[in-house]
Amino acid sequence: MPTPEEALVSIDRVLRDAARARYGVTDLTVTFEAPRRPEFGDFATNLAFGLAKAARSAPQQIAERLLDDAIASRPEIAALVVDAQATAGFINLRLAPGCWQRVIERALADGSRYGESPRNGQRISLEFGSANPTGPLVVVQGRTLSIGATLAAAFHACGYDVFTEWIINDAGGQVETLARSLYARYRQIADPSFPFPEAGYPGEYLLPIAASLREEFGAAYDAADESIWLPLFGTRGRDRLVAEQQRTVERFGIHYDLWQSERELHESGKVLAGIERLRELGLTYENEGALYFRATQFGDDKDRVLVKSDGKPTYYCADVAYHYEKLKRADRVIDLLGPDHHGYIERLRGIATAFGYEGRLDVAIAQQVTLLRGGEQVSMSKRAGEIITLDTILDEVGVDAARFFFAMLATETPLAFDLKLATEQSTENPVYYVQYGHARIASVLRNADAAELALARRGEHLAPLAHPSEIALMHRIEDYPHVLQSVVSSLSPHRLARYARDIAADFHAFYGECRILAENRDDRLARLALAAATQHVLANALRVLGVSAPESMDRLAAD
RNA sequence: GCGCCCGUAGCUCAGCUGGAUAGAGCGCUGCCCUCCGAAGGCAGAGGCCGGGGGUUCGAAUCCCUCCGGGCGCGCCA
Numbered sequence: 001m002p003t004p005e006e007a008l009v010s011i012d013r014v015l016r017d018a019a020r021a022r023y024g025v026t027d028l029t030v031t032f033e034a035p036r037r038p039e040f041g042d043f044a045t046n047l048a049f050g051l052a053k054a055a056r057s058a059p060q061q062i063a064e065r066l067l068d069d070a071i072a073s074r075p076e077i078a079a080l081v082v083d084a085q086a087t088a089g090f091i092n093l094r095l096a097p098g099c100w101q102r103v104i105e106r107a108l109a110d111g112s113r114y115g116e117s118p119r120n121g122q123r124i125s126l127e128f129g130s131a132n133p134t135g136p137l138v139v140v141q142g143r144t145l146s147i148g149a150t151l152a153a154a155f156h157a158c159g160y161d162v163f164t165e166w167i168i169n170d171a172g173g174q175v176e177t178l179a180r181s182l183y184a185r186y187r188q189i190a191d192p193s194f195p196f197p198e199a200g201y202p203g204e205y206l207l208p209i210a211a212s213l214r215e216e217f218g219a220a221y222d223a224a225d226e227s228i229w230l231p232l233f234g235t236r237g238r239d240r241l242v243a244e245q246q247r248t249v250e251r252f253g254i255h256y257d258l259w260q261s262e263r264e265l266h267e268s269g270k271v272l273a274g275i276e277r278l279r280e281l282g283l284t285y286e287n288e289g290a291l292y293f294r295a296t297q298f299g300d301d302k303d304r305v306l307v308k309s310d311g312k313p314t315y316y317c318a319d320v321a322y323h324y325e326k327l328k329r330a331d332r333v334i335d336l337l338g339p340d341h342h343g344y345i346e347r348l349r350g351i352a353t354a355f356g357y358e359g360r361l362d363v364a365i366a367q368q369v370t371l372l373r374g375g376e377q378v379s380m381s382k383r384a385g386e387i388i389t390l391d392t393i394l395d396e397v398g399v400d401a402a403r404f405f406f407a408m409l410a411t412e413t414p415l416a417f418d419l420k421l422a423t424e425q426s427t428e429n430p431v432y433y434v435q436y437g438h439a440r441i442a443s444v445l446r447n448a449d450a451a452e453l454a455l456a457r458r459g460e461h462l463a464p465l466a467h468p469s470e471i472a473l474m475h476r477i478e479d480y481p482h483v484l485q486s487v488v489s490s491l492s493p494h495r496l497a498r499y500a501r502d503i504a505a506d507f508h509a510f511y512g513e514c515r516i517l518a519e520n521r522d523d524r525l526a527r528l529a530l531a532a533a534t535q536h537v538l539a540n541a542l543r544v545l546g547v548s549a550p551e552s553m554d555r556l557a558a559d
Numbered sequence: 560g561c562g563c564c565c566g567u568a569g570c571u572c573a574g575c576u577g578g579a580u581a582g583a584g585c586g587c588u589g590c591c592c593u594c595c596g597a598a599g600g601c602a603g604a605g606g607c608c609g610g611g612g613g614u615u616c617g618a619a620u621c622c623c624u625c626c627g628g629g630c631g632c633g634c635c636a
Contacts, residue, residue: 033578036581046579090579173635306634310634314635316636339630339631340630342631343631344631370629409571409573410573412563412565413564413573428598430583433598435598439596439598440595440598444595492575495573498573498583501583502583505583508600512599512600552596
């Protein structure tokens with residue numbers, strides 16, 4: 001018995017043969033899709049609509065004839081198809097359960113690797129989540145982190161070598177602001193009347209850092225000149241805050257291969273090298289003392305400043321150099337940026353094209369998160385002081401719920417995130433539904449006879465699987481590798497989160513319809529195999545999402 | 560003014576390259592544990608898919624336009 005994919009290849013062939021024989025149409029593409037409504041079968045094709053004009057007849061009539069010519073009259077195809085109908089111009093097919101059972105065989109054989117693709121040697125550089133080193137990570141960054149990390153894991157599962165990078169924006173004026181704010185806090189420990197800078201960072205998170213600097217330095221810098229303390233406090237503050245950001249990221253279950261300091265890019269000469277390369281290419285010019293990049297040659301609105309008239313390079317300049325580095329060492333570079341970077345996309349693409357890497361850079365924008373609390377908008381400006389840190393959310397809802405929730409939404413959709421719902425009703429988070437599915441299977445498998453379960457896992461006793469809820473679940477399992485591919489090809493990790501929910505729903509429905517530990521031994525073996533296969537897929541999907549797959553969960557108390 | 564994103568059920572959101580009666584969760588109304596975990600299942604109510612044109616056998620999906628909401632348009636980062 002062929003797999004569903006193989007069966008569709010055969011059916012595709014006979015349908016095209018039939019179309020050629022009857023209507024003389026040769027350049028025909030047949031696409032199959034799973035219809036929304038299960039009563040329309042496992043797969044449907046709309047090819048009769050495309051033929052209608054050339055064949056000069058109604059789609060429904062064409063569908064009926066193709067069905068007669070291709071499916072019914074070919075015994076080898078008829079054996080794969082238990083039901084085939086032409087309705088409203090569509091050809092609806094129901095595959096033999098044996099095709100679906102092949103999927104379970106495969107899932108059981110591959111286990112924790114099911115859905116993965118072989119290594120393909122392609123190198124991906126993925127940058128996401130980067131932040132100023134001037135404060136703790138906030139809730140909104142949880143979204144970028146979650147999306148980026150899931151994307152990275154999906155690329156890895158699809159056979160790519162993924163290199164994840166974070167850029168520390170530590171070369172601009174904001175580090176000076178940090179230094180002044182921190183210095184003021186340091187002085188205030190000894191002299192509470194010491195003025196806090198007007199545009200400083202008022203957050204409480206600087207207080208413990210100031211305290212530890214006081215402990216280390218004593219009063220050593222109270223009378224020091226600004227030229228002495230400014231770089232020192234800037235560097236110390238950056239190091240402490242980056243370390244805290246790294247702790248939060250790690251706690252969120254995310255690993256970075258590189259934490260790239262922007263300052264380091266300058267100090268190592270890489271920025272100069274990047275500018276030099278552009279100069280060689282004839283893509284720079286000077287105007288009023290500043291150095292410009294000819295961005296308009298690459299579709300940008302205006303040329304962009306690389307080096308300001310005061311001799312200091314811009315942030316963009318560092319990014320030019322950084323992207324030059326990334327493009328040289330990766331086959332494909334992906335940036336996942338925040339919503340305030342729309343205007344930046346063309347500029348980045350310009351870099352790639354200028355350096356001769358056109359089409360190798362993708363920039364995705366994760367849209368804004370608006371914070372609400374009980375329907376009221378929460379202001380999130382750092383200057384106003386009220387910041388909701390990512391750690392706060394992790395404390396309240398846990399890593400699993402946060403990872404799943406943020407990955408669940410399409411990247412380009414703005415999100416209204418209600419803190420009250422997230423914290424008070426965390427048990428309503430769909431992640432628990434998915435995890436419960438996994439735990440429920442684990443529980444059933446524990447109740448099974450160990451020897452029998454081992455036998456079932458060999459995937460040799462699947463023949464009884466034919467109930468609609470069993471077919472639906474097998475179909476869903478078959479879909480998993482395609483979902484992973486689609487996550488990667490469209491940079492849409494939310495599809496995986498949706499899929500996890502869907503397969504959990506299919507399992508729960510199957511569980512309600514069919515008793516897994518059935519009286520009949522054949523049924524029992526087959527259903528144990530299906531449950532075990534489902535468990536693998538759930539665990540694999542959750543792993544990519546960065547969510548744990550528990551063997552058991554605490555029962556909720558009855559109301 | 561120009562550019563990007565969004566507008567789908569009371570709320571939060573799916574709907575992949577155009578397909579059949581537009582889906583899910585939460586919330587709401589009913590059922591279902593002498594049986595593998597009720598954080599579950601089944602059934603139901605709830606929609607001019609922002610408005611208007613167009614393309615198509617067929618449009619939530621593509622094109623144009625208008626209306627709403629958000630965000631960008633620095634020698635800031």
